[in-house]
Amino acid sequence: MSNSFNIEKIRADFPILSRKVNGHPLVYFDNAATSQTPSQVIHAIVDYYENYNANIHRGVHTLSQEATDAYEEARETLRAHFNAAKKEEIIFTSGTTHGINLVASGFASELKKGDEVIVSALEHHSNIVPWQMLCEKTGAILKVIPMTNSGELDMAAFQDLLSAQTKLVFVNHVSNALGTVNPIKTIITEAHKKGAAVLIDGAQAAPHIKADVQALDVDFYVVSGHKMCGPTGVGVLYGKEEWLNKLPPYQGGGEMIDQVTFEKTTYAGLPHKFEAGTPNICGGIAFGKAIDYLNEISFEAIAAYEHELLEYATKQLLEIEGVTIYGTSKEKTAVISFNIEGIHPYDIGTIIDKLGIAVRTGHHCAQPIMDFYKIPGTVRASFAFYNTKEEIDAFVASVKRAKIMLS
Ligand SMILES: *Cc1c(COP(=O)(O)O)cnc(C)c1O
Numbered sequence: 036m037s038n039s040f041n042i043e044k045i046r047a048d049f050p051i052l053s054r055k056v057n058g059h060p061l062v063y064f065d066n067a068a069t070s071q072t073p074s075q076v077i078h079a080i081v082d083y084y085e086n087y088n089a090n091i092h093r094g095v096h097t098l099s100q101e102a103t104d105a106y107e108e109a110r111e112t113l114r115a116h117f118n119a120a121k122k123e124e125i126i127f128t129s130g131t132t133h134g135i136n137l138v139a140s141g142f143a144s145e146l147k148k149g150d151e152v153i154v155s156a157l158e159h160h161s162n163i164v165p166w167q168m169l170c171e172k173t174g175a176i177l178k179v180i181p182m183t184n185s186g187e188l189d190m191a192a193f194q195d196l197l198s199a200q201t202k203l204v205f206v207n208h209v210s211n212a213l214g215t216v217n218p219i220k221t222i223i224t225e226a227h228k229k230g231a232a233v234l235i236d237g238a239q240a241a242p243h244i245k246a247d248v249q250a251l252d253v254d255f256y257v258v259s260g261h262k263m264c265g266p267t268g269v270g271v272l273y274g275k276e277e278w279l280n281k282l283p284p285y286q287g288g289g290e291m292i293d294q295v296t297f298e299k300t301t302y303a304g305l306p307h308k309f310e311a312g313t314p315n316i317c318g319g320i321a322f323g324k325a326i327d328y329l330n331e332i333s334f335e336a337i338a339a340y341e342h343e344l345l346e347y348a349t350k351q352l353l354e355i356e357g358v359t360i361y362g363t364s365k366e367k368t369a370v371i372s373f374n375i376e377g378i379h380p381y382d383i384g385t386i387i388d389k390l391g392i393a394v395r396t397g398h399h400c401a402q403p404i405m406d407f408y409k410i411p412g413t414v415r416a417s418f419a420f421y422n423t424k425e426e427i428d429a430f431v432a433s434v435k436r437a438k439i440m441l442s
Contacts, residue, residue, distance in 0.1 A: 046421050046423075050077070051063070051071050057390070059429075061391055062426045066242070066262075070264050070419055072265075075328050083317040087105070088317070090102070102316055106314075108320075109319045109320050110319070113271050123306050124275065124276050125272075125273060126273075126306045128272050129315065135165050135205070138274070145281075145282075147174065147175070148173065149175070150202045151198065152166060152201070152203040153193070153231075156180060156407065157210040159207060159212075162206075162207060180192060180193045180206070186210065186364050193225070194225065197226065201231040202230075204234075207235070208246065209243070211401065212372055212413070212415065213370065216367055220251060223251055234253075234255035238257065238258055241262065242263040242329075242337075243337060243338055254278055257271070257272050258270055260321070265322035265326075271322070272309070288311035291309070332420065344423075349371060355434065358376075359376070375434075380411070380412045380414045383437045384396035387433040394416045394417075396414050397413075399412070
């Protein structure tokens with residue numbers, strides 16, 4: 036573990052962690068929905084609005100230059116982080132959902148009736164619905180990689196689904212509902228053998244695993260800033276230059292054009308072709324700061340510490356009678372989705388909130404996974420590197436208390 040991993044020092048970076056909820060110290064275990072924000076990122080947001088708020092790329096004045104430089108510096112930070120070959124391959128979006136819709140919309144001109152596209156049973160709704168809309172538009176056929184009881188993808192079934200008709204495969208790197216880490220390198224390699232492109236939804240992986248888009252040879256990789264210590268409303272789409280040049284623009288407007296006349300408009304080059312309108316300038320800059328912050332702690336240290344938390348919490352929860360944990364894949368991030376026999380997840384979530392503990396209950400935007408297990412939802416506790424074993428103790432005690440109250 037890196038020397039820089041000092042939990043007290045890290046926690047001091049997150050002002051929100053010292054607040055109380057319903058008279059109890061906040062225990063924030065809803066990190067898979069959104070992460071908390073360190074002072075370094077909050078200060079970058081304040082600094083932008085206090086000192087150099089201006090529109091970018093057009094102005095000749097000093098503020099506009101400063102804002103443009105900071106925004107483009109953030110793009111370079113993201114390029115380096117994901118090891119993209121070129122800065123032009125990093126498109127700022129409003130988040131993962133936007134990134135997926137941008138690609139899905141672009142593929143309308145790439146697909147024809149009878150083409151096949153492959154999704155997995157483990158997806159977030161935002162990596163299902165845009166592709167269903169694309170299939171409706173083009174007549175392409177949506178195939179689904181099934182999951183196993185442990186919450187892993189059935190890779191033999193995936194091989195069988197691949198064919199000469201397969202044009203595109205879209206799978207998440209890590210499942211937000213179960214924490215399963217999917218074998219994306221194998222998926223990418225096998226899909227490429229059939230000539231299919233691959234989009235990886237990295238929203239849930241990016242806070243824990245540093246992806247190298249060139250080593251993966253992935254065609255598209257999408258993330259959200261708010262899941263990795265950045266603000267909401269900003270994300271990144273990585274796309275191979277070749278694909279980004281080929282796909283049509285997603286939205287028309289300012290910033291994405293070269294020349295506009297009423298007869299014909301020509302588009303700007305990458306990345307501006309996909310960045311119509313005034314972007315979330317402050318968000319992009321703050322996202323860059325969040326990436327710097329995480330890299331300073333180091334992803335190795337984060338993963339090792341979170342794994343400790345996962346093992347510690349799993350062991351304690353399983354000691355409670357009637358607990359079932361969904362998603363027992365060997366490789367998983369620090370997410371525990373569980374139920375207690377005979378008790379509705381919502382009731383547990385409501386009671387432990389009274390004790391200051393924030394977890395998510397419900398289907399986690401992944402209804403097909405809940406259907407697979409034939410349950411309405413789960414209680415999901417998801418940990419981040421700023422959580423502690425003491426917080427897990429408080430959480431487990433609160434679950435025990437809820438169980439007594441509800442049985
Ligand atoms: C959160 C999440 C999304 C959606 O991200 P937004 O920021 O809401 O666009 C998509 N996929 C996965 C796996 C997620 O965890």
